[in-house]
Amino acid sequence: MKWIARILLVAVVALLAAGGALSVHLLRGMPQLDGETSLKGLSGPVQITRDASDVTHINARNALDAWRAIGFVHAQERGWQMAFNRRVMRGELSEILGKATLDTDKLMRTLGIIGMAQQQLKGLSPATQAALQAYSEGIQTAWQSGAVRPSPEFKVLGTQASGADGQTWTPEDSVGWALMMALDLGGNWGQEFARLSAGQILNNKQLWQLLPAYPGEKPATAVDLPGLYARLGVYAATAAKAAQMPAAASPLAQWSADWVRDMGILEGKGSNNWVVPGSRTVSGKPLLANDPHLALSSPAIWYYAHLQAPAGELPGGHKHPALDVIGATLPGLPFVVLGRTQGVAWGFTNTGPDVQDLYLEQLDAAKPGQYRTPEGWAAFAERSETIRVKGQADVALKVRSTRHGPVISDVQPQYQGLLDASRYAVSLRWSALTPDNKTIEAGMQANWAQTVPQLQDAFAEHHAPMQSVVMADTLGQVAYKAVGKVPTRSASNDIRGVAPSPGWLAQYDWTGWLPYAQNPAVDAAQIEKKGWHATANQNILPPGYAHFVGGDWTTPERFDRIEQLLAATPRHSLQSMQTIQNDVLSLGAKTLQAKLGQVSSQHPLAPAALKLLAGFDGQMRTDSAAALVLNVWADELTRGLLVPHLGAERFQALYGKRHFRAAVEGMLDRADAFWCGPAGCPAQVSSALDRALDRIAASQGRDVSAWRWGAWHPAISSHKPFGKVPYLNALFDVRVESAGDLFTVNVGQYWANDKQAPFANRHAASMRAVYDLSETGQSVFIYQTGQSGHAFDPRSRDMARQWAQGAYRALQQQPTAVLHRMTLRP
Structure with missing residues (x-):
């Protein structure tokens, strides 16, 4: 032995x-938090401190040094995140991940993000170009000097921080990353495809029942879309089988396929913000709240920092005041995107205008390579791309473009089997893909602003994505403005961009841009009269607004609840603002709860479940059994109503990030015989409840009172790409039980088509912030992971439980405590 x-x-x-x-x-x-290190290119020492909230404060001798230093900090804290994102937008993922991510690479090469970024960079001012150059040099030097060392992802995948070009980050990458944010929040591209796909098997009336107009409005177009597409012969002859993403061979391939499929879907891509003037606050000065709703990721999309530098002059003769701005930065950009200066604060929500149009491009049967235009036949613009693929030969990609933009049907697999590719291609016109896009310029200018008028002037350069901005300053001024470019369409454009349009007809072309001065706005007097102004991705157009902006707004449940809570308190405080942000009463759940009168179930668990639901207060708490039953029942009801008509494959392709709740409510209200089938709607409601009870009991047991919503609704901040890799995801993801649902102010959107965790919270408040503009006011913030991007650093997840519990951290421009101190020297 x-x-x-x-x-x-x-x-x-x-x-x-x-x-x-x-x-x-x-x-x-x-990441190194203390001591000294050198950074090439600095004009003098830069002090980097981290306070008790782990906010990074950068104090530099000039603005260029501050931007160079934040580049260093982003590199050391979020090196892998930036390297991965750079590969995403350049279409270079397959070089390190293999053929699983080819779909993503093909789409990004086709969109031409980096090529357009190169054009847009040339149009920026010398000052902004210098800022981006300093930032990228800070990143490059951090890696080249060895001051930043690779996090585990680089070792696991056997890759380096630099890409195929040997660069870790360039100014064009910053411009490209701004385009990627616009892509994520871009508009109705996904809705247009959904109407095209569903129009294959539904008539026009049924189509608008499935994808209804905003409450109280008519469909944006009176055109019979299915009839139009049938007359044109758009659909493939084998189209009885719905277009569906090909079966993915691996979790990474599934992620790639889902990402490509879901580009442009608007539902859930939202946020909340509101501003309360001093006349309605305890301090007598404005309060401003903001919580952007984005896909949860690990590390988080945001990094909190404070940039300080004295007044000075930048290249091009740009004289600037002192830089003193704090808030949420995006690794990849040197500016504070959401936050405040000493004088003014601002918050974004996605406006959601229609800035993406799909066009049916008719092909010339006699001469391949040509498409029809108003002037006759024209040749596609073509370019060749080579995609390096780990473990196999390079893939050659021919990218086609039309006068509208890139041909996306060539690279989005959902068009296969749906579109007759011998007769038509589908191209994309998107407001962000224009050389004069100066969104980056607006970002820099906002960081200098001290008053609401100065902030409004800065955002005049903002192009995409269009954002609803609330603003407040220490002088007491408040305002709302939608910032960004919206295309104008002619009166003869009867489709109005809500579905793919015939690309050869000039009536469907854009005619120009809506002037900034005509974007929706609300001035201080109007806000004072009401007592606040809030947005939550609802229809933000005032009565009688003269311009068509779009029709795919988010349904108003969150907005209505925010309005209720703001009206309920005569004078608001920092605490009352936080309470509203964390509210989990679901008006959507309350609406559906009223349909339970149709239930007639013999299920043995039904009496206990129905008793719970009858007394349900609509609060989507983690310990609520009723919240769990209602959400699973809603999912089963949606499947029962839609799958028989759409088919399982088409339903799976359209469901998930599109929830169809408004459609389901309409079907039940109308007792719709078509959708509910021969047995009627009460039978659908009852059988859905039975399936839901069986489904929950199989996992959480048969004691209904012990069921918990939080057990099936964890917030999963998923790592890219290891969040899709078994075992590794346990190490790299951040998980915590969460409250809320699709319609709560504290939103908790789940992707119900996910096979592994259909009710997991995937899309929520990516951060929460409240800004107090009083003299002694203290701003606060929180987000769902932590500042560090190193998965084994406790700082990578130390905010998660606070975030889930509704707690906050102090956001101080003059911190009361410093926990770490570091000096960068030339």
């Missing part, structure tokens, strides 16, 4: 040695 003991001893020693080596490696990859 001695030899067994010796072998075990050797094994333990080897394991400890390996663990020690691994620990040393992991520690070497951690």
Whole structure:
């Protein structure tokens, strides 16, 4: 037995040695928070401190040094995140991940994000170009000097921080990343495809029942869309089988396919913001709240920082005041995107205008390579792309473009089997893909602003994505303005961009841009009269507004609840604003709850479940059994009503990030015989409840009172790409039980078509912030992971539980405590 003991001893020693080596490696990859290091290009020392909230404060001798230093900090804290994002937008993921991500790479190459970024960069002012150059140099130098070491992802995948071009980050990457944010929030591209797909098997009336207009409004177009597409012969001859993403061979391939499919879907891509003037606050000065709703990721999309530098002059003769701005930065950009200066604060929500149009491009059967235009036949613009693929030969891609933009049907697999590719292609016109896009310029100018008027002037350069901005300053001024470019369409454009339009007819072309001065706005007097102004992605157009902006607004449940809560308190405080942000009463759940009168169930658990639901207060708390039953029942009801008509494949392709709740409510209200089938709607409601009870009991047992919403609704901040890799996701994802649902102010959107965790919270408040503009006011913030992007650093997830519990951290421009201090020297 001695030899067994010796072998075990050797094994333990080897394991400890390996663990020690691994620990040393992991520690070497951690960001340096204290001491000194050098950074090439600085004109003088830069002080970097981290306060008790772990906010990074950068104090530099000039603005260029501040931007160079935030580049260094982003590199050390979020190196992998930036390297991955750079590969995404350049279409270079497959170089390190293999063929699983080819769909993503093909789409990004076709959109031409980096090519357009190069054009847009040339149009920026010398000052802004200098800022982006300083930032990228800070990143490059951080890696090249060895001051920043690779985090575990680089080792696991055997890759480096630099891309195929040997660069870790360039100014064009910053412009490209701004375009990627616009792509994520871009508009109705996905809705247009949904109407095209559903129009294959539904008539026009049924189509608008499935995808109804905004409450109280008519459909944006009176055109019979299915009839139009049938007359044109748009659909493939084998189209009885719905267009569906091909089966993915791996979790990474599924992620890639889902990402490509879901580009442009608007539902849930929202936010909340509101501003309360001093006349309605305890302090007598304005309060402003903002919580952008984005897909949860680990690390988070945001990084909180404070940039300080004295007044000075930048290249091009741009003289600027002192820089003193704090808030949420995006790794990839040197500016504070959401936050405040000493004088003014601002918050964004997605406006959701129609800034993306799909066009049916008719192909010339006699001459391949040509498409029809108002002037006759024209050749596609073509370019060749080569995609490097790990483990196999390079893939050659021919990218086609028309006068409208890139041909996306060539690279989005959902068009296969739906579109007759011998007769038509589908191209994309998108407001962000124009050389004169100066969104980056607006970002820099906003960081200098001290008053509401100055902020409004800065955002005049904002192009895409269009955002609803609430603003407040220390002088007491408040305002709302929708900022960004909206295309104008002619009166003869009867489709109005809500579905793919015939690309050869000039009536469907854009005619120009809506002037900034005519964008929706609300002035201080109007806000004072009401007592607040709020947006939550609802229809923001005032009565009688003269311009068509879009029709795919988010339904108004969140907005209505915010309005209720703002009206309920005569004078608001920092605390009351936080309470509203964390509210989990679901008006959507209350609406559906009223349909339970149709239930007639013999299920043994039904009496207990119905008793719970009858007394349900609509609060989507983690410990609520009723919240769980209602959400699972809603999912089963949606499937029962829609799958028989759409088919399982088409339903799966359209469901998930599109919830169809308004459609379901309409079907039940009308007792719709078509959708509910021969047995009627009460039978659908009852059988859906039975299926839901069986489904929950199989996982949480048969004691209904012990069921918990939070057990099926964890907020999962998913790592890219390891969030899709079994075992690794347990190490790299951040998970915490969460409250809320699709319609709560504290939103918790789930993707019900997900096979592994259909009710997990995937899309929620990516951060929460409240700004107090009083002299002694303290702003607060929180987000769902942590500042560090190193998965084994406790700082990578130390905000998660606070975020889920509705707590906040102080956001101080003059912090009361400093926990870490570092100096960057030239």
